Amino acid sequence: METISRQNKPQQQLIGAHMSAAGGVHKAVERAEAAGATALQVFTRNQRQWNAPPLEEHDAELFTAAVRRWGGYPVSSHASYLINPAADTPEGAERSVALMADELQRAGRLGIEMVVVHPGAHKGQGETAGAALAAARLDEALERCGSPAVMVLLENTAGQGTMLGASFAGLAAVIEASRMPERYGICLDTAHAFGAGYDLRDAALYDAAIRELDVCAGLDRLRLVHANDSLTGLGSRRDRHTHIGQGELGEAAFRLLMRDERLHHVPKVLETPKGKGPEEDMMNMAVLRRLARP
Template structure:
């Protein structure tokens, strides 16, 4: 069975366009936004949108579509107005995913700003519980993303995500998406094989591989423990190619969908996505 490899692709021109673009690069999975990620408002999804998206998925045999939620959402916020607005926005995104037939919605846990880490985690738990109560039959799983830990962002320690997963009433409706750049920037070494094994032993102990539903494959422009989130091309950043060799040859990652979020564009006539995918494929023993 081949690895489940894809990238975040643009929905400009329609949701199906992201799937078509993924297929052009021979990707078998895809990540996309299901609305403009920098706006609160969202245009209604039509039956035609859904039909074209589903048809493109079937035609190209692209699976495991993953939706990335808006960057504006902050369900850890101590400010009631933003907290309520974020819950509503996340709920709308869950419903949009359900409409399109997307099983998982990944989002950043949020920032506690001028409150405390503990209060921020409690706000996240309360928000997710509220969403689950409002949408009891929604089949979409919320994926908490590991973060780099910039400012007061929550999720840069595996313990943060463990606390949320254990605190949510309907824990089976929540899982995790791991970002290689983020965990490295947060201080988890993964380049050396010994470090890689130790980091994922800790991940398995605190969160569990059964809760890992997606991986963002990104190298890092910044150093280990910098707590700065800057993505780089595979093998060209501070993480280096060896960490990705470990991932591509570890059977625990074989069935987990993996999505590039590396910089777009091209160099010498070769698209960066194609180059990054080729690098990953070349690492498989």
């Protein structure tokens, strides 16, 4: 596996978006470069199917070459939405482990160091039992994948249904239950945090949320931010993204995020609505860059 990364601390914040891999996963890199992004998130396979064709060596070579030409900016992949690490049946658990292992293996072959995954739904088993199951299944996937440089990033959730990870303590519980906690990091989704009840619009409340994350899991584990505005209100327990500054979070929250020196080095990627071209991503990245300026 060839790992591609930038060696120097960035002077400017790393801002990008989730890009389509239509036409080949390397096309996502080309789309990121065309949009002026300095960070990228991709799906390495169809996220809505259990089975997918194997990753060909030619595809991996095209991808790593494209990342190198782009400048070696940070790339993460997002695991399939079908995966439930806290599944309450043996069949569901095995399918989730196998799919997660495949996601990790693909990332390893592409030189991607971070795979984002939702911690899953406990389906009535309770959060403690769910966290223990999620850790055990994700550990097994890490062992199966054979890619020791790839890290699992647990993404916080809005807390809909029985989803784990609506609180930072809930994410930390999964990591604490793991046999290999060094292989885990955190992805902070701003819209999900807002939906779960973290008010990021007020300076004091924003600071309290980041401090809570630090106390629960450590800011050194925060490796990625999903910068998304929310169509739904504080504590709605719903996951609905919209353009930066045009939702319930508004520009105030993203101004605090982008000017937070503690998070300066953490890549921020958009998962906001988009059309066929790069215009919406370019618009949202421009807003984030503007808000980062004093």
